[in-house]
Amino acid sequence: MGKVLITGATGFIGANLARALVDDHEVYLLLRSRKHAWRIADILDRVQVADADLLDAKGLATALRRMRPECIFHLAAYGAYPRTQTDAQSIFSTNIRGTFNLLQAARGVDYRCFVNTGSSSEYGIKSRPMRESDLLEPNTLYGISKAAATMLCAHEAREQGRPIVTLRPFSAYGYYEEPFRLVPSVILRCLRGEDVPLSSGEQKRDYVFIEDIVEAYRKAMRLKSPRGDVFNLGSGKDVSVREVATAIHALARGKGRLLFGKMRRAAFDTASCWKADTKKTAKVLGWKSRTVLKDGLQKTIRWFRENKAMYGQ
Structure with missing residues (x-):
């Protein structure tokens, strides 16, 4: 040790x-x-x-x-x-x-x-x-x-x-993330049964559990x-905000609406491409992202449901 x-x-x-x-x-x-x-x-x-x-x-x-x-x-x-x-x-x-x-x-x-x-x-x-x-x-x-x-x-x-x-x-994304970030903010609002204000949802990111x-x-x-x-x-795959929010809404059984276009897109966001080339990492470090997005989101939703008191819920 x-x-x-x-x-x-x-x-x-x-x-x-x-x-x-x-x-x-x-x-x-x-x-x-x-x-x-x-x-x-x-x-x-x-x-x-x-x-x-x-x-x-x-x-x-x-x-x-x-x-x-x-x-x-x-x-x-x-x-x-x-x-x-x-x-x-x-x-x-x-x-x-x-x-x-x-x-x-x-x-x-x-x-x-x-x-x-x-x-x-x-x-x-x-x-x-x-x-x-x-x-x-x-x-x-x-x-x-x-x-x-x-x-x-x-x-x-x-x-x-x-x-x-x-x-x-x-x-x-995952356990203990800041509440204003995409994944936690959508999860917490879904758990409260609230509507979820979002940007247009076109922005893409490479999400890693x-x-x-x-x-x-x-x-x-x-x-x-x-x-x-x-x-x-990275996972080597980029996924849009719309896809992530929709997946969370379904997995968490959200009762509110996903309100796309209600928030302004940040200047650094892109809808074209934002993903990692992971060939070097796999070859030299011997690592690759093993958790598919759906499984990672399910684990994260479960964790937030059990620990929502940390977020004032």
Whole structure:
């Protein structure tokens, strides 16, 4: 049972990863504050918590020397939710300066893997499945900042010979997701019997179930000698918002109506193509998304039905 450090453990993917690893690893969490720790409140007594800030380079280095983790999972980020996280200074300071500080602090630790979390937003809009070798053309500040962080990690891996890899999740969904995101918002409204206001529904995304995402992080721990590699985490299929909402409505037996066209489409949305090319991930990482959308949605609906009190229901 080795030591693992997780940044961003109060977030959606980070919390699911922490919960998955706590049974068979010595888990350390880097928390700036416990104010938003509702996703991990019931496991805090089973993990070690370091009260440190990614923007405090000196404190961060001290914390890492004290913990000496074997694996570092970097999931802390700001700006992934463009309707609520809009401060440009925070986007760049957290995602770029924070990543730089963590890489620098980790130089004092003999870790065997450092897993950075990228984003499909790094690619920008493409006309075909997105490959890791594609030119990055992000069309949001968040995408720009995540692309810069990925490049910082690749540079550190090459220049310092460190075992660093970046995973690029596409549209993850599942347990503990933010309530305003598509899948939870439709589920919660269906469970309440309410109408569901939506955009036109034409936008497409590559949806990946959280259990599959967590399994990819586990596999990254066992990757032999990574040196700045990047891997897409997607299903390889893009599905429209309309299809996802309609499937949830049917599976949850929603009594309200799906009101398409009632919400404005975001500037970064696309109806053409947004899906991962997963050939490299399957070949090198040995991972592929195994949960079909219907099964993942059924599991998610069941979880939300059983845990709706967490969302004030």
